[in-house]
Amino acid sequence: MGLLFEQIDSQSSVIGEITLRRRRIPAIGDRDIYEVKLGEEFLMSSMFVDAEIALSDLGLNAAKGDNLSVVVGGLGLGYTAVAALKHERVSELLVVEYLEPVIRWHQQELVPLGKEINADPCARYIHGSFFDLAVADPETGGFDPDAPGKQFDAILLDIDHSPRALLHDSSASFYTVENIGLMARQLKSGGIFAMWSNEGEDDEFMAVLRDGFIDVACHVVKFYNPFQNRESFNTVYVARKPG
Template sequence: MSLMFEEIDSQATPLGQISLRRRSMPAFGDRDIYEVKLGDEFLMSSMFVEAEEALSTLGLAAVQGDRLSVVVGGLGLGYTAVAALNDERIDELLVVDALETVIGWHRDERVPLGKVLNADPRNRYVLGSFFDLATDPARGFDPEQPGRQFDAILLDIDHSPSEYLNPANASFYTTDNLALMAQQLKPEGVFAMWSQNLPDPDFEALLRTVFARVESHVISFYNPFQGGESTNSVYVCVK
């Protein structure tokens, strides 16, 4: 078993001090738990990854066709991106993250899934603000092909549609800005988004102002700290 706690890295970023830590917890056996803190706030953890993986599996299940081009907004610890690459239809995956530090942890393989992402030629990291790129369709997500469209956009950055990693992100959750993002989807393309909360009827109504079909999925997983199940949700929208 590894050390009970180790800080692997800590760096200043435009959003504040970000740190990567590894710890062991008896409730998880011999599995190392990786976690990221932004200031005093826990940003992400490998304790529970079922919903992050479901963001990819549910989102891509709604996509028709082959040779798919997909955007993942928010690299995190890599679980959404790796789950997307498990879909053999993926031809190219762009993983957009605003923090060079987080991309560096994966490129340098300081987190376990960095090796998986680096070894897959379909994966490409894009350094930039997802929200800035989402609302600028003329520029778009791909710095090599401005204005291109994608089969799916998978988003896991904010804690929920009403709880933001950065207060500036709040402006994204409007009809106008969601519609700008939707311009970057191909016809019948899919937008999917993770939330730590149960589905929000007001947000579902907002999504329906932009997308032809909106479905919400509740993801349940065992939480040993609560002695029972916890839940997250995934919204899946078809253009």
């Protein structure tokens, strides 16, 4: 069966010590579970990935047209990115990640989905702050360093736990009418913004989205939680830029 626990790597990052671990819990199945911790806080786990996959599926199913150019904000363990690459209409995927060790784990294939992302010519890693790039002047910057001012068909965001439970205080200003509007300049007309959350529908954030978007919805994604022996849920916000 192999080791029940292994610390694969631990690195300092701009927001603290970040650690990649692998474990097995025989009581819930014979499979490897990958975990990422920031200090003593759990950031992500391959135990529960339904909503990370649904983020891509819900967002891209709402996108119109072919040859879609897509931004994923937050690489994590790669589930949102790989789910996006499985959509045949996606021709370009930029994965924006602030923490350089997370990118290296995928490039070195220390995590299972790194191999799939590395092998797909549509995918590129972008090392940078999603929140800074989102509000950059579109004439001189933006998500694609090779194409300032480029617009995308969809932007899929999975970084903070929710608009209120932030990974770092520096992202607090993003969840406002002003900065969501600045980000929307990098979407094509009719383009999709979708976002994962660990919490239920946030009325205040829904109002922010409705200020600048149409077809705004909050989808509940349910999954079984064996630790609690009950159903749990995450949510995915989806909104469309007018036009």
